[in-house]
Structures are given as structure tokens and as C-alpha cells.
Amino acid sequence: MDTFLSVLFLSLSKGAIYGVVAFGLVMVWRGSGILNFAQMGQAMFTTYIASNLIINGQSYWIAAIIAIVLGGLLGATIQQLVMRPIEAMSSKSKTSDIEAIFAIVPIVATLGLLALFQSVAGMIWAGEERGFPAPVSTFGILVGEDILPFSAFDIFTIGVLAVVLVITVLFFRMTNMGLAMRAAALSPEVARLNGVRVDRVKTLGWVISGALASLAGVLVTPTANLSPNTLDLVLIIGFTAAVIGGIESLPGAILGGVIIGTLVNVISVYIDPENVFVSILIVLFLVLLVRPQGIVGTKAGRLA
Amino acid sequence: MISLSFLLFFYLLGQVLGPYNQGQLNVVLIYFIAILSLVILTGYSGQISLGQGALMAVGGYVCAITITNFLVPSLLAIAIAVLGSLLVGLILGLSAARLSGPYLAGATLVLSLAIPSLAIRFESVLKGDVGIQLYLSEPPSWLTRVLGTIDFDEWNYVFTLPFAAIVLFFVINLTRSKYGRNWSAIRDRPIAAALSGINVERTRIYAFVLSSGIAGLAGALYGFRGVVGPSVYPTALSLALLTGAVIGGVRHISGALIGAGLVVFLPDLINWFSNRFQLSQNVSDYLPAFIGAVLLILTVILNPSGIAGGAHHHRAESHK
Numbered sequence: 131m132d133t134f135l136s137v138l139f140l141s142l143s144k145g146a147i148y149g150v151v152a153f154g155l156v157m158v159w160r161g162s163g164i165l166n167f168a169q170m171g172q173a174m175f176t177t178y179i180a181s182n183l184i185i186n187g188q189s190y191w192i193a194a195i196i197a198i199v200l201g202g203l204l205g206a207t208i209q210q211l212v213m214r215p216i217e218a219m220s221s222k223s224k225t226s227d228i229e230a231i232f233a234i235v236p237i238v239a240t241l242g243l244l245a246l247f248q249s250v251a252g253m254i255w256a257g258e259e260r261g262f263p264a265p266v267s268t269f270g271i272l273v274g275e276d277i278l279p280f281s282a283f284d285i286f287t288i289g290v291l292a293v294v295l296v297i298t299v300l301f302f303r304m305t306n307m308g309l310a311m312r313a314a315a316l317s318p319e320v321a322r323l324n325g326v327r328v329d330r331v332k333t334l335g336w337v338i339s340g341a342l343a344s345l346a347g348v349l350v351t352p353t354a355n356l357s358p359n360t361l362d363l364v365l366i367i368g369f370t371a372a373v374i375g376g377i378e379s380l381p382g383a384i385l386g387g388v389i390i391g392t393l394v395n396v397i398s399v400y401i402d403p404e405n406v407f408v409s410i411l412i413v414l415f416l417v418l419l420v421r422p423q424g425i426v427g428t429k430a431g432r433l434a
Numbered sequence: 435m436i437s438l439s440f441l442l443f444f445y446l447l448g449q450v451l452g453p454y455n456q457g458q459l460n461v462v463l464i465y466f467i468a469i470l471s472l473v474i475l476t477g478y479s480g481q482i483s484l485g486q487g488a489l490m491a492v493g494g495y496v497c498a499i500t501i502t503n504f505l506v507p508s509l510l511a512i513a514i515a516v517l518g519s520l521l522v523g524l525i526l527g528l529s530a531a532r533l534s535g536p537y538l539a540g541a542t543l544v545l546s547l548a549i550p551s552l553a554i555r556f557e558s559v560l561k562g563d564v565g566i567q568l569y570l571s572e573p574p575s576w577l578t579r580v581l582g583t584i585d586f587d588e589w590n591y592v593f594t595l596p597f598a599a600i601v602l603f604f605v606i607n608l609t610r611s612k613y614g615r616n617w618s619a620i621r622d623r624p625i626a627a628a629l630s631g632i633n634v635e636r637t638r639i640y641a642f643v644l645s646s647g648i649a650g651l652a653g654a655l656y657g658f659r660g661v662v663g664p665s666v667y668p669t670a671l672s673l674a675l676l677t678g679a680v681i682g683g684v685r686h687i688s689g690a691l692i693g694a695g696l697v698v699f700l701p702d703l704i705n706w707f708s709n710r711f712q713l714s715q716n717v718s719d720y721l722p723a724f725i726g727a728v729l730l731i732l733t734v735i736l737n738p739s740g741i742a743g744g745a746h747h748h749r750a751e752s753h754k
Contacts, residue, residue, distance in 0.1 A: 164536075165536035212731060215735050241730070245730070249720040252723070253719075366540075369540045369544075407548045408548055408551050414540075414541055
């Protein structure tokens with residue numbers, strides 16, 4: 131196969147992961163109006179747990195599923211223990227002094243959580259880098275004499291994420307809960323008046339986002355190693371993907387993920403991996419300056 | 435007046451404590467300046483920056499480059515560094531003023547994460563991972579005549595002190611001026627502020643530019659401790675400054691001093707604690723970060739206006 135096509139295919143597998151990360155960010159953003167910087171910290175933590183399970187002889191599949199379930203639980207815990215008290219306080223406070231701080235409090239809280247996860251992981255797992263296994267080979271597929279730059283694991287990744295995507299779309303389109311979530315994101319007050327339990331819907335958003343992040347963690351680490359800080363880069367790329375897609379839009383998040391995945395991949399294959407960060411920075415600022423509503427978004431929601 | 439007593443107090447404090455502590459007090463003062471830049475940006479104008487360390491890096495690099503390449507005196511280099519960071523702040527502010535919280539937070543975070551890559555990308559000027567050496571020129575003779583011989587740490591400390599006092603003076607007056615009131619107005623009620631004839635966008639940009647200038651000054655002073663490089667201005671620095679600002683009280687100038695003290699001395703205290711109780715290497719390595727994170731989370735849940743803000747409230751209530 132042509133190198134260029136292989137690079138594109140590889141981009142799709144990486145882009146799909148970034149897309150899922152962005153999807154999780156957008157989900158919480160739409161539900162709770164919070165950009166969750168701790169998301170990949172949660173994922174790092176659950177991936178470490180899965181890794182420990184595998185080291186202790188548990189099968190890959192069970193470990194991966196436990197990681198994803200724990201990711202969902204972690205999301206719910208954060209929402210209940212940290213975000214709800216903050217929201218409750220911000221809605222009842224009257225003084226402008228405290229009110230002003232509430233614009234930044236959720237962001238600071240998620241950063242604190244990220245630091246918490248990273249430091250606890252460091253304490254438990256010594257901050258060592260370790261590999262994380264993949265269910266299938268991560269080496270390039272051999273076709274005749276040629277080694278293709280993408281592996282069975284890339285195909286696996288794309289397959290898993292495609293299935294997840296279809297399930298999510300069906301969930302939002304076909305189930306009452308999905309409808310409730312869309313309604314609550316669009317207009318919480320109206321949804322509440324129509325009998326949607328907005329609080330519960332918010333929690334569900336955090337659960338789905340946490341589970342997806344853990345899935346992304348399990349899918350990224352076989353090719354990137356696992357350490358307390360490994361997934362920071364994934365978060366940043368996921369954030370950029372969400373911004374490209376217009377942070378209000380779930381399909382936009384996936385699209386943004388594929389776009390940024392392609393960009394990152396093409397740059398690291400054809401130019402220099404060292405340039406990846408600088409190009410993300412440039413893309414992010416270009417999008418924010420030129421088309422702040424993203425490629426899918428229509429509202430000028432992010433303009434202050 | 436406050437600034438002068440501040441100057442005197444810290445000079446005497448430096449004299450009482452030894453050279454090692456002067457090195458640390460120097461860092462406290464530099465963080466104080468840096469956190470004051472966050473007080474203006476976040477506390478007064480309501481914008482968040484996770485990249486204040488990156489703006490410090492701008493100041494540090496400009497200062498180091500002008501000194502190594504053009505051999506200008508330290509003071510002039512600092513002035514150029516402040517101008518440089520004002521300019522970068524203007525460029526950032528132009529985009530930032532249009533962005534609301536999370537976008538700004540993400541964009542500034544990416545900026546601070548990109549510093550090491552930028553240093554390597556432009557290695558010929560920025561000298562990659564190693565960075566550029568930067569030292570203060572010898573203390574002037576009139577100063578040595580007044581203060582006696584001055585060693586490295588003391589000279590750095592004595593050099594930083596007036597800058598901290600000037601920034602303190604500037605920020606106190608700024609927050610009491612028309613601009614301080616305008617910032618509070620657009621932060622609390624942006625629409626009402628716009629209707630009252632405040633140009634919201636321009637006021638936000640103004641806050642960003644000033645804050646960048648102050649951060650750049652802090653960054654230049656930070657660089658004078660020996661080296662300007664990516665490891666001096668990591669993302670962790672930006673986050674530590676924000677943590678200090680929030681725990682201390684981001685709306686309050688006194689909070690900036692409390693926060694700066696915490697950021698510098700808390701890790702020391704924790705290290706002393708982990709040595710005392712012989713905690714394992716893993717735990718003692720990550721304990722400062724852990725305690726910082728817990729304090730930050732507890733602050734935002736229980737007392738979001740921070741230590742200084744909390745004290746303020748209690749005082750206000752007891753007056754009633």
C-alpha cells in the first residue's frame with residue numbers, strides 16, 4: 131500500500147482516540163459547563179489499575195472492562211463530591227466577591243483533581259514508566275515483503291471506537307435517557323419542567339465521559355507507555371480537537387479528533403515529531419482567532 | 435507607605451535570616467510579583483491563565499538574550515524584558531479578550547506546555563533544553579559601601595526587593611483606580627458594564643497586557659538566579675502560581691503574599707516532615723504535590739475566596 135494511504139489510516143486510529151477524548155470533554159461541557167482538565171488524569175489512574183490487574187494474572191479483557199467501569203464511577207464520584215458542592219455554593223452565594231471567583235473555580239477544581247490523581251499515582255506506582263499490553267500485535271502488518279506502518283492494534287482501535295460511536299449515537303437518538311440528556315444540555319430549565327431529572331442527567335454525563343476517557347487511556351498506552359504524566363498530551367490534543375469541532379458539538383468532537391490526529395501524524399511522519407506541540411499551539415490559536423465557533427458549531431458560545 | 439514599610443520589613447527579615455533563607459526569600463518575592471499579575475488578571479478582570487509561567491519565560495528569555503547578545507546592563511535588560519512581555523501580552527490579550535474561561539484556560543495551558551518544544555525548535559536563539567546562563571552584574575560600589583560585601587544570594591535578594599515594592603505600589607494604586615473599578619465591573623456584570631460605557635474587550639486586553647508585563651518582570655528576576663531555560667519555567671510553575679493565588683485569595687493583594695510564601699515554604703515543610711518520619715521515597719517525592727492538590731480542592735470547595743478572602747469576610751461579619 132502507498133505510504134501516504136497508510137499514514138492516513140494510522141491517522142484515523144490515533145484521530146479516533148483523540149475524537150473520543152474530545153467527545154468526553156464536550157459531554158461534560160454541555161452537561162455541566164465545566165471543562166474537565168482532570169479527565170485524562172482519571173484515565174491514567176484507571177489504566178494503572180488495569181495494568182496492575184494484568185500483571186497479577188488477570189486477562190486483558192477483564193482488566194480493560196474494569197478500567198472502563200472504574201472510569202465511569204470515578205466520573206460520578208468527582209461530580210458528586212467536588213462539582214456539586216461548588217455548584218450549590220455558587221448558586222446560593224450573594225456577594226459579588228465570591229461570585230466573581232466562581233467563574234474560575236470549576237477550572238481550578240479540575241486542575242487540582244488532575245494534580246491529585248498524578249501525585250497519588252506517583253506515590254503508589256513510583257512514577258515509573260511502564261508498558262501497557264495490547265490484545266493484538268502493535269507491530270506493522272506484514273503484507274508479502276512490506277511492513278505496513280499500521281498494525282492489527284490500529285485496526286482493533288478503529289473497530290472498537292466505531293462500535294462505541296454507533297452505540298453512543300443510538301443511545302442519544304433512540305433512548306429516553308439520551309433524549310433527556312440532549313434536552314438538559316439544550317435548556318436545563320425547560321427540561322426540568324418537563325420532568326427530566328437534570329442532576330441525574332449531569333451525573334450520567336460525567337459517567338460516560340469518565341468511561342470513554344478510560345477507554346482512550348487503555349487504547350493509547352500500548353503505543354505510548356504509561357506514567358503519571360503520559361496522558362497530558364492526549365488531553366491537550368483532545369481539547370484542541372474539541373475546539374476545532376466547536377466545543378458544543380459531539381459529532382464535531384469526533385471530526386476534530388480525526389483532523390488533529392491526521393495533522394499530528396502527518397507532521398511526525400513527514401516533518402519532525404519535535405514540531406507536534408508547536409503545530410498544535412498554532413492550530414489552536416488559528417482556530418480560536420479565525421473561527422472560534424469551530425467547524426461544526428454555530429453559536430458564538432465561546433465569545434465572552 | 436505600605437510599599438516602603440514592605441521594603442524595610444523584608445530587608446530586615448533578610449538580614450535576620452541567613453544567606454540560604456535569602457535565596458528562598460528572593461523566590462518568595464518573585465512569586466509574589468508573579469501572583470500579583472494573577473490577582474490583576476484573574477482576581478480583578480476575571481480571566482484565567484494557566485500560562486503565567488510561560489509569560490515569565492518570555493521575560494526571562496528576552497532578558498537573557500539581550501544581555502548575552504548586546505551586553506546591556508541588567509536594569510536596561512529588565513526594562514526590555516518587560517516591554518517584550520507587554521508586547522506578547524498584547525498579542526495574547528487580543529485573542530484572549532474574546533475568549534471565555536475554559537477556552538482561555540486551555541489555550542494558555544497549551545502555551546505553557548509548548549515552551550520546551552519552542553526552546554528546542556528555535557535552538558539557535560533559545561539554546562534548547564540547556565537554556566541560557568544569566569547572572570546579575572556586580573553590585574555597584576555605592577551599594578557595597580552602604581551594605582558591606584554582598585554575596586550572590588543577598589545581592590539577588592536586595593536587587594529583587596525594590597521591584598517587588600514598586601509592583602506592590604503599582605498594583606495597589608491600579609486596583610483603586612478607574613481601571614480597577616472597570617475590571618471589577620466587567621467581571622461581575624459584563625453586560626451592565628458595557629451598557630455603562632465601558633469598552634469590555636479593550637478593558638480585558640488592558641488587564642492581560644499589564645498582567646503579562648508584571649509576569650515578565652517576575653520571569654526576568656527569576657532568570658537572574660542563574661539560568662533561563664524550559665526547566666526553569668515548567669507548566670508546574672504556572673500551576674503552582676495559580677494554586678498559590680487561589681489558596682492565598684485571588685482577589686486580595688495580601689493573598690498574593692500568603693500564596694507566594696506557601697508555594698515556597700510548604701514543600702520545605704513537607705520535606706522536613708517526610709524526613710522526620712522517614713516516609714518512603716515514592717511518598718516523599720509526591721507528597722508536596724499531593725498536599726498542594728488537596729489544599730487547592732479544599733479551598734475551592736470550602737472557602738473559594740482563599741485565606742485572605744476568608745479573613746476579610748470574618749472581619750466584615752464581626753463589624754456588623
